[in-house]
Amino acid sequence: MSKRKSALITGITGQDGSYLAEFLLAKGYEVHGIKRRASSFNTQRIDHIFQDPHENNKNLFLHYGDLTDSSNLTRLVRDIEPDEVYNLGAQSHVAVSFESPEYTADVDAIGTLRLLEAIRFLKLEKKTKFYQASTSELYGLVQEIPQRETTPFYPRSPYAVAKLYAYWIAVNYREAYGIYACNGILFNHESPRRGETFVTRKITRGLANIFVGLDKCLYMGNIDALRDWGHAKDFVRMQWMMLQQDKPQDFVIATGKQYSVRQFISWSAAELGLTMRFEGSGTEEVGIVDAIADDAETDLKVGDVIVRIDPKYFRPTEVETLLGDPSKAKAELGWVPEITCEEMCAEMVREDLKSARRNLLVEKHGYGLPQSHEL
Ligand code: NDP
Numbered sequence: 001m002s003k004r005k006s007a008l009i010t011g012i013t014g015q016d017g018s019y020l021a022e023f024l025l026a027k028g029y030e031v032h033g034i035k036r037r038a039s040s041f042n043t044q045r046i047d048h049i050f051q052d053p054h055e056n057n058k059n060l061f062l063h064y065g066d067l068t069d070s071s072n073l074t075r076l077v078r079d080i081e082p083d084e085v086y087n088l089g090a091q092s093h094v095a096v097s098f099e100s101p102e103y104t105a106d107v108d109a110i111g112t113l114r115l116l117e118a119i120r121f122l123k124l125e126k127k128t129k130f131y132q133a134s135t136s137e138l139y140g141l142v143q144e145i146p147q148r149e150t151t152p153f154y155p156r157s158p159y160a161v162a163k164l165y166a167y168w169i170a171v172n173y174r175e176a177y178g179i180y181a182c183n184g185i186l187f188n189h190e191s192p193r194r195g196e197t198f199v200t201r202k203i204t205r206g207l208a209n210i211f212v213g214l215d216k217c218l219y220m221g222n223i224d225a226l227r228d229w230g231h232a233k234d235f236v237r238m239q240w241m242m243l244q245q246d247k248p249q250d251f252v253i254a255t256g257k258q259y260s261v262r263q264f265i266s267w268s269a270a271e272l273g274l275t276m277r278f279e280g281s282g283t284e285e286v287g288i289v290d291a292i293a294d295d296a297e298t299d300l301k302v303g304d305v306i307v308r309i310d311p312k313y314f315r316p317t318e319v320e321t322l323l324g325d326p327s328k329a330k331a332e333l334g335w336v337p338e339i340t341c342e343e344m345c346a347e348m349v350r351e352d353l354k355s356a357r358r359n360l361l362v363e364k365h366g367y368g369l370p371q372s373h374e375l
């Protein structure tokens with residue numbers, strides 16, 4: 001019997017890391033993940049696959065570490081000698097990168113270099129395959145629609161500029177040292193595990209809270225922005241597929257369909273039984289409840305304003321439109337996304353509605369709720 005494969009995932013506690021860990025465990029991999037030291041538990045997304053360290057036959061191992069810490073990364077790569085490294089760890093919030101540009105560069109750009117250097121330094125170039133979580137944010141200011149592997153990059157945030165370095169250093173280590181390194185240029189992908197401050201989750205969670213009476217209004221930034229949103233489950237499958245080819249290559253991963261943030265708000269509301277109407281323009285635009293389904297259990301009334309614009313959520317430089325062309329992934333790897341954006345939106349709303357109802361009970365019994373975060 002062949003020895004089981006091993007994988008090291010940076011960012012295992014994040015949205016993609018949690019789905020990828022599940023996926024690789026189901027394929028029989030030994031999975032190692034790097035988690036950061038935090039003052040409270042930060043492993044909620046992977047608690048369901050956690051294995052007691054005292055048990056035998058474990059196949060999931062968590063290690064403390066950080067992408068800013070070269071010696072830690074090198075030691076882990078030396079000890080694990082992974083067949084595959086998935087570099088998903090990042091300061092991944094575009095708006096936050098304007099507040100913390102240097103840290104974002106350290107983690108997202110130099111962190112990638114540190115990992116590649118560990119592979120090179122330990123002479124694992126022929127053994128260890130490397131996946132880099134690249135991003136459609138590289139395209140930034142529109143040069144071509146839809147965006148494909150050959151579209152020129154024009155990053156529009158410190159996050160995207162850091163990821164540009166990471167993209168090219170992965171290409172360079174492939175060409176210079178023969179490392180099997182691939183960039184997945186992933187367009188936005190979401191799920192019920194999406195961080196609460198990304199726009200889709202902010203909407204599904206915010207509207208669910210308003211629907212049950214925990215909140216009154218959702219404050220948004222640029223709702224004209226257009227995105228190509230897929231489901232994270234579909235996208236992690238492709239991350240693995242990219243490392244199973246004969247030759248390393250870079251791929252765009254996208255659905256090929258595009259919607260506005262405003263549309264996503266309307267879908268989320270519809271899943272709750274609310275029809276929305278938008279009035280006004282610019283920062284004066286509001287989202288109003290236009291109709292309520294008979295079976296919707298809510299105290300909201302027709303005419304209630306539940307969405308407003310707050311310019312503090314606008315970014316200094318915005319990426320207005322992203323639409324990916326996934327034909328290369330389809331032609332060469334047979335990959336097609338299985339979950340539509342609208343289905344994903346409905347799933348996210350249903351999960352957030354369950355949490356909102358649970359939180360309502362908690363509040364009714366006199367216990368405080370964690371405050372929502374901004375951005
Ligand atoms: P998340 O923000 O959900 O997860 C990021 C992960 O990185 C978390 O596990 C986080 O740890 C970890 N991390 C953050 N800083 C460090 C650090 N200094 N050292 C080690 N680990 C760190 O992101 P996603 O899962 O959504 O995305 C995964 C990757 O894919 C990211 O690199 C992102 O930039 C990229 N990407 C994402 C897309 C998307 O639409 N989701 C699209 C294109 C690219 P902790 O839990 O402790 O915060």
Ligand code: GDR
Nearest residue numbers: 092094135136187188197198199220221222223225313375
């Ligand atoms: P993005 O995702 O910046 O594309 O990066 P995000 O969900 O944060 O924003 C998408 C678009 O929505 C607009 N927007 C708002 N965004 C947030 N967060 N909050 C708001 O209130 C709001 N209102 C409007 C934004 O301006 C933007 O145009 C994500 C991350 O996962 C990156 O790590 C990844 O690389 C890219 O997707 C592809």
